[in-house]
Amino acid sequence: MRQAKLYRYSLPMDSGVILRDQKLNNREGWIVELCDSGKTALGEIAPLPGFSQESLETAGVQAQEQLELWVNQQQINIEQCVPSVAFGLSAALLELEGSLPSEGNYRAAPLCSGDPDELIPILNNMQGKKVAKIKVGLYEAIRDGMIVSLFLESIPDLTLRLDANRAWTLDKAKQFAKYISPSLRQRIAFIEEPCQSPGDSVSFAIDTGIAIAWDETLQAAVREPDFSVKHLTGVKALIIKPTLVGSVQKCIRLIEEANNHAIKVVISSSLETSVGLGQLARLSHWQVPDETPGLDTMQLFGAQLETPWPGCLLPVKTLSEQTLYWQSHGHATA
Ligand SMILES: [Mg+2]
Structure with missing residues (x-):
């Protein structure tokens, strides 16, 4: 029954x-x-x-x-x-x-802000490749460029994921890139949505050689009935937020289509509680085994719900x- x-x-x-x-x-x-x-x-x-x-x-x-x-x-x-x-x-x-499947990927790319010295011990405790995340676009583009450059120079095996949340004009985005020497740029795994318009973000990627990823652009595009990954050219990665995309099956189809176009996928949270977040960690391990997911949002809560997140003390x-x-x-x- x-x-x-x-x-x-x-x-x-x-x-x-x-x-x-x-x-x-x-x-x-x-x-x-x-x-x-x-x-x-x-x-x-x-x-x-x-x-x-x-x-x-x-x-x-x-x-x-x-x-x-x-x-x-x-x-x-x-x-x-x-x-x-x-x-x-x-x-x-x-x-x-x-x-x-029950096994989940509970690893996170640590969010870092000011000081590479604080990040080094955290990275040394990480298994696998060292990947960290920096939010950019909140302050001056030049300052962001200098900080990103500092991290990449001080930690030679570090890969960075950046997220600009569409903060910049194309000019600002280029100012940011100017402060990162071309030899360091390939260790930026991607920058999410550098520019206000997706077209400018693509121009930025072409002009600077810095890989970009779609987050907002993807979440909007999947609502269109004739959506296909092939309309999202010029990107290295897609940030998939299942709560904003739809069924697990739809997400899996999207992942397969992205893989066929040599685009990586990062499964990411929409501030789900530990119930949904745990299932996202399992979906990520199952379907995107090589990518660290973007699920480090538990610390934004004051409590967990029903099924605890591993290692979380809330x-x-x-x-x-x-x-x-x-x-x-x-x-x-x-
Ligand atoms: Mg984002």
Whole structure:
């Protein structure tokens, strides 16, 4: 007999988490719980304010409709759901079938700001290749260029991922590049969205030889019905955020298409709780085994939910402490 529950959670965030100019005090979302033949599986549906097009309420209504169909052994249509619902339901169903492998990639590219000396001990403890992340575009482009150059010069086996979040004009982006000598540029694995317009970002990549990655551009492009990776030329990597993209199956198709075009993929979070984040770590290990995912967002929370993230010391809230919003009544199968 199939049974389902839909919880609405609210978890405190660390103070100072700001999303698109809005302070985020609490992360809110839905957890679906599926039960069938003695097995239980969870999935997280968490539209990200300012990034997802659907609201929390819309996602909840749609999730409940799909769960009612599922409980009654009727056809559900995940691909027609909004992205957050498609991701959460597909993850729960894969989990229930045992198709989502249990091993996860919990490694992170440490975020660094000022001082290479602080980064060196962290990198020395890392297994595999040394990769760190720097947010650029918040201060002067020239300053960013000097800092990136300093890190690359002081740590010869370091690879950097940079994220500019579309902060620069093409001119500013070129000022940044001017401070990084061409011999260091290939150790920039990629810079996400250097320019306000994707066309300028491509020009930047061609002019400077610095690899770029699509994040915002990809999340917008996948909403188009005729979307294909081949429209996203000129990039080294795609940042896939499943909560903004859709079902696990859709993400896997995207990864395969990217691989066919020699484009790397980094699985990245949309501030999911430890429930969704753990499934993303497993998806990443399963489908993109060689790339460190972008899932180092647990420290932005004040608490974890139900399934702890390895090594995380935040308190773990249980699902039973959250609001049980809906549950199926149970129907015997024929
Ligand atoms: Mg980004």
